[in-house]
Amino acid sequence: MFSERVDRLTSSLIRELLALTQKPDIISFAGGLPAREAMPPLDLSDPPPDLSQYGTTDGEPELRAAIAGQLADLGLRCRPEQILITTGSQQGIDLVSKLYIDPGTSVAVEAPSYLAALQSFRLFGARFEELALTASGIDPEQLRQAIQRQRPAFVYLIPTFQNPAGVCYDEATRAAVAAVLRETGTPLLEDEPYRELVYEPVDRGPLCARLDEGNTWMYMGTFSKTGIPGLRVGYLAASVDVHPYLVRLKQSTDLHTNRIGQWWCARFLNSRDYPAHLERLRTFYRERRDAMQTALTRHLGDLAEWTTPNGGLFFWVRLKAGGDTRALLVRALERKVAFMPGEAFFTSPSAAHGAFMRLNFSHATPEQLERGLAVLAEVIREQRGMTKTEATAGVVEI
Amino acid sequence: MFSERVDRLTSSLIRELLALTQKPDIISFAGGLPAREAMPPLDLSDPPPDLSQYGTTDGEPELRAAIAGQLADLGLRCRPEQILITTGSQQGIDLVSKLYIDPGTSVAVEAPSYLAALQSFRLFGARFEELALTASGIDPEQLRQAIQRQRPAFVYLIPTFQNPAGVCYDEATRAAVAAVLRETGTPLLEDEPYRELVYEPVDRGPLCARLDEGNTWMYMGTFSKTGIPGLRVGYLAASVDVHPYLVRLKQSTDLHTNRIGQWWCARFLNSRDYPAHLERLRTFYRERRDAMQTALTRHLGDLAEWTTPNGGLFFWVRLKAGGDTRALLVRALERKVAFMPGEAFFTSPSAAHGAFMRLNFSHATPEQLERGLAVLAEVIREQRGMTKTEATAGVVEI
Structure with missing residues (x-):
């Protein structure tokens, strides 16, 4: 039943x-x-009274603007209007699954990959194409062949301090992977929860920043690793061809993300103490x-x-x-x-x-x-x- | 694509x-x-520091216990373990859609019914069986025939101050509808966002409270109409046969609901000023x-x-x-x-x-x-x- x-x-x-x-x-x-x-203090005194009311599905303008500013600093140019605030970055995975996956839809993933993403893709019926991880990332040639063979709806990658393998793609691999995505026009879902938890200087420019204007890209981030996980605030930035669909899918999923958490995250990002x-x-x-x-x-x-x-x-x-x-x-x-x-x-x-x-x-x-x-x-x-x-x-x- | x-x-x-x-x-x-x-003041000063960490998918024990107590007062006996805290009651609709609806699955709904529920059910591919609303509720005989004809996966009803029609099912209709659900063993999703917004004494005992031990039932409530909608906290109480599936579906949807909102709602429900x-x-x-x-x-x-x-x-x-x-x-x-x-x-x-x-x-x-x-x-x-x-x-x- x-x-x-x-x-x-x-x-x-x-x-x-x-x-x-x-x-x-x-x-x-x-x-x-x-x-x-190691978490920052959670000061929630005197929230603006307006935040009590229902909010918009996209999210709080101040937070979206702060995130767009951060992404621009990484070379990923996108307008605040392309950013959807999510209920943790796990929700980004649910929304992308809803957008792309029917039973039998092919999705290319790293092997190994993030367990909860695999579970969500599988729930919606994904068929997996595995891309073996090495110490420098996936093999761009294997990616090209997987795309030509299976035509995956999208490729899911965690290029920076990968979960579980800890791998950080090197510069040459980043460039080559982006080239394959550009040439084949394959949508990319790039998941970067660990970007800011960096202990030695390494290459970590987002793959999404290396795609062309016409490429479909989705870039997920979270405040759960640098900020307060209990607030459940993440984001999903996306190219203009898919953003409106993701917003409508979120609307039917939970209307919008809690506004107190968004307010806290905006103040956190904009605070002088953040760096x-x-x-x-x-x-x-x-x-x-x-x-x-x-x-x-x-x-x-x-x-x-x-x-x-x-x-x-x-x-x-x-x-x-x-x-x-x-x-x-x-x-x-x-x-x-x-x-x-x-x-x-x-x-x-x-x-x-x-x-x-x-x-x-x-x-x-x-x-x-x-x-x-x-x-x-x-x-x-x-x-x-x-x-x-x-x-x-x-x-x-x- | x-x-x-x-x-x-x-x-x-x-x-x-x-x-x-x-x-x-x-x-x-x-x-x-x-x-x-008309909203209560939003005092969030001095949250327990533990709430900053990730929480459990089911929700905060204190809030689940408070809700179970309230439901018991309505005649709906369920243990705190049967209550899943959701990111607004809209998320309950998404989770039930995921649990039951494949393309072509029949779902029986009131005509008219809540727009955002219809949209979610439709998104997952529901085929609708409409139950006409009158001033006293739906017609139990029409419900019986619809069940016999279409075998809906579940029936979705808003018996108390229905949205959009404002109807509150009378006692005779509540009894007769529950009898049909008991006799046919059809799962019920009862949505009650407006229960506490009552302006004259009326019959409003939950339908779920009138079902048998073996019946599948799901009962949704929210803190968005009596409390603070911007916090996005609702709940989905359910019979023991479906609760564990709903928890696992929520886990893959957003891990858990924000804990600050849950903390506020528990204090709100337990406060002496609540009545x-x-x-x-x-x-x-x-x-x-x-x-x-x-x-x-x-x-x-x-x-x-x-x-x-x-x-x-x-x-x-x-x-x-x-x-x-x-x-x-x-x-x-x-x-x-x-x-x-x-x-x-x-x-x-x-x-x-x-x-x-x-x-x-x-x-x-x-x-x-x-x-x-x-x-x-x-x-x-x-x-x-x-x-x-x-x-x-x-x-x-x-």
């Missing part, structure tokens, strides 16, 4: 784990929760990243491999000897440690994907991080049928 | 008019905007309703007919001589007066529907109301090819 799409409704392992990670005695590397102590807040945030997370790098090397150095991310919130770790990180999670949870098994981030999981796990470094304190990774190393050794002593003994024998 | 559903995307006349009605010189009877001056606030609100709107009743009788008494609503925000007015209220709107807007043509509220409009218009009485001041209806009467007379002088002259001749 339900719709067909309900058969495609998969539950989010992330959300189910969130319930567990909220228990105070769990050390969680699972979610993507920003650190509470300094970003710097403090980067310093804070850089230290956490470095702490995880150190602890990973100490505890998992002989068990796993990874690349240190230059931004974002995650390490993407592969067990050298392979294995099944889903089964590992069950054991780790018994020991009060949580992480995300990698398999969930692939649209067509294979045995090889079972060796990956995503470790968040923003939420746990350095002490929890040290302790949690020590436990994780023990559990990995146990799964491999070795105790730590045996492993160490092995090393001594050489 | 877009999805099929985009072909079914209709723009909301209400939202397009909202842009016009925001001009200060327009007298608007068009929207359903609550009066700014007194409702009484003040009812007095305020009762006076506005009475002012419109008086002005309607004075200016449109010979031109139109209507029933005085016992609650809600609208008069549903029929031009006695018929006519086309869409064309009338164009002329009225030239004279700076806005209203909603009735045709848009029907899924299969006929010429007879063109004679209806919906007039909101909550937003305009009594002075604007008097002036606006005088203009509307003039425009109606002009459309009929008569000046007011001619019409008056006609009366004198008798």
Whole structure:
């Protein structure tokens, strides 16, 4: 009696784990929760009384203007009228799914990719074309072939500090990917939640800024990583050919985004302290990243491999000897440690994907991080049928 | 290149008019905007710092408990765990559409019905079965036949101060409609935004409270009519067989509703002043309703007919001589007066529907109301090819 799409409704392992990670005695590397102590203060006193009334679907003019100004600084020229304020950037994914996806519609995605985006595309019936990620991004030639073969309705990319893989596309890859999109006229959905969480200088000019006038582009951002996630404010900037449809789809989805959150975000973006807040945030997370790098090397150095991310919130770790990180999670949870098994981030999981796990470094304190990774190393050794002593003994024998 | 559903995307006349009605010189009877001056104060100082973090999809426990308590007082027994906090009650409509509607799915609706619900159902591909409204509600026998003939996935009803018709189902109709739903096992979506805006004692026990244990039911409420619409907080209570699906659909739609709005709503519901606030609100709107009743009788008494609503925000007015209220709107807007043509509220409009218009009485001041209806009467007379002088002259001749 339900719709067909309900058969495609998969539950989010992330959300189910969130319930567990909220228990105070769990050390969680699972979610993507920003650190509470790094968030800006939430001053909501004396909101303008007009904000109590219903608002417009597009969003508050002051916030849209501030965002357009930021995007212009990144080289993405668009008018405030092209910006739709969304109820978190997750809503942007829902709206784009509604705009493009019928059962069987092809969508090209990175492998691995953001779990909740894959779930939304799948809910609407998408057929996936996977684009393998390397340390420098996707392969432009593979993208071209995928487009020629499958004619995807759009390509979904997270080029900057990708979730889950942490990859930041390099300049040559950005240029080549944009060239393929221009030449084939393929719509792009670029998702950039982590843009401002940068710890070393890297190439990160938006792909959307490199497209032509006639290209269809959609660019998503959020205030949940730099500001206050509980306010649920994000945005979806888009080329003029699709923006009006997205507005009408949002209208039928929730009329408009809460105005108090929009008011707070506009003041936040326009505040004199905003650049300094970003710097403090980067310093804070850089230290956490470095702490995880150190602890990973100490505890998992002989068990796993990874690349240190230059931004974002995650390490993407592969067990050298392979294995099944889903089964590992069950054991780790018994020991009060949580992480995300990698398999969930692939649209067509294979045995090889079972060796990956995503470790968040923003939420746990350095002490929890040290302790949690020590436990994780023990559990990995146990799964491999070795105790730590045996492993160490092995090393001594050489 | 877009999805099929985009072909079914209709723009909301209400939202397009909202842009016009925001001009200060327009007298608007068009929207359903609550009066700014009747809203409670929006005190958001000192929010609990924990609310800055991401929250759970279901919603804040304190708010869910308060709502469950309220529903119990109405005879609708449900646990807090069955309540999903939504981003306005419009989101409830989107989630139920996602849960039930594939292209061609039958949905039974009142005729007329809430425009934005019809638009959402249509977007997902619903086929409509119309249930004619009378002054006492829908005809239970027509409902039974529609169910037997079309097997609708669910029935969508607004039994209390219906939008747009203002009808409140009487006790006998409520009992008979619930009996048909029980006997046929048909899921019910009951939408009650106006429940608390009651101006005279009337029957208004929820239909959902009269269903059996095994019946599927969904009950929507909102804080936008009694509280602060700009916060975008509503809820969707549901039977245990559907609640978990609705939660997972919300998760993929916007993760969760903004927590500041939920915090404010919980304090609002639990405040000692809440019952007194409702009484003040009812007095305020009762006076506005009475002012419109008086002005309607004075200016449109010979031109139109209507029933005085016992609650809600609208008069549903029929031009006695018929006519086309869409064309009338164009002329009225030239004279700076806005209203909603009735045709848009029907899924299969006929010429007879063109004679209806919906007039909101909550937003305009009594002075604007008097002036606006005088203009509307003039425009109606002009459309009929008569000046007011001619019409008056006609009366004198008798």
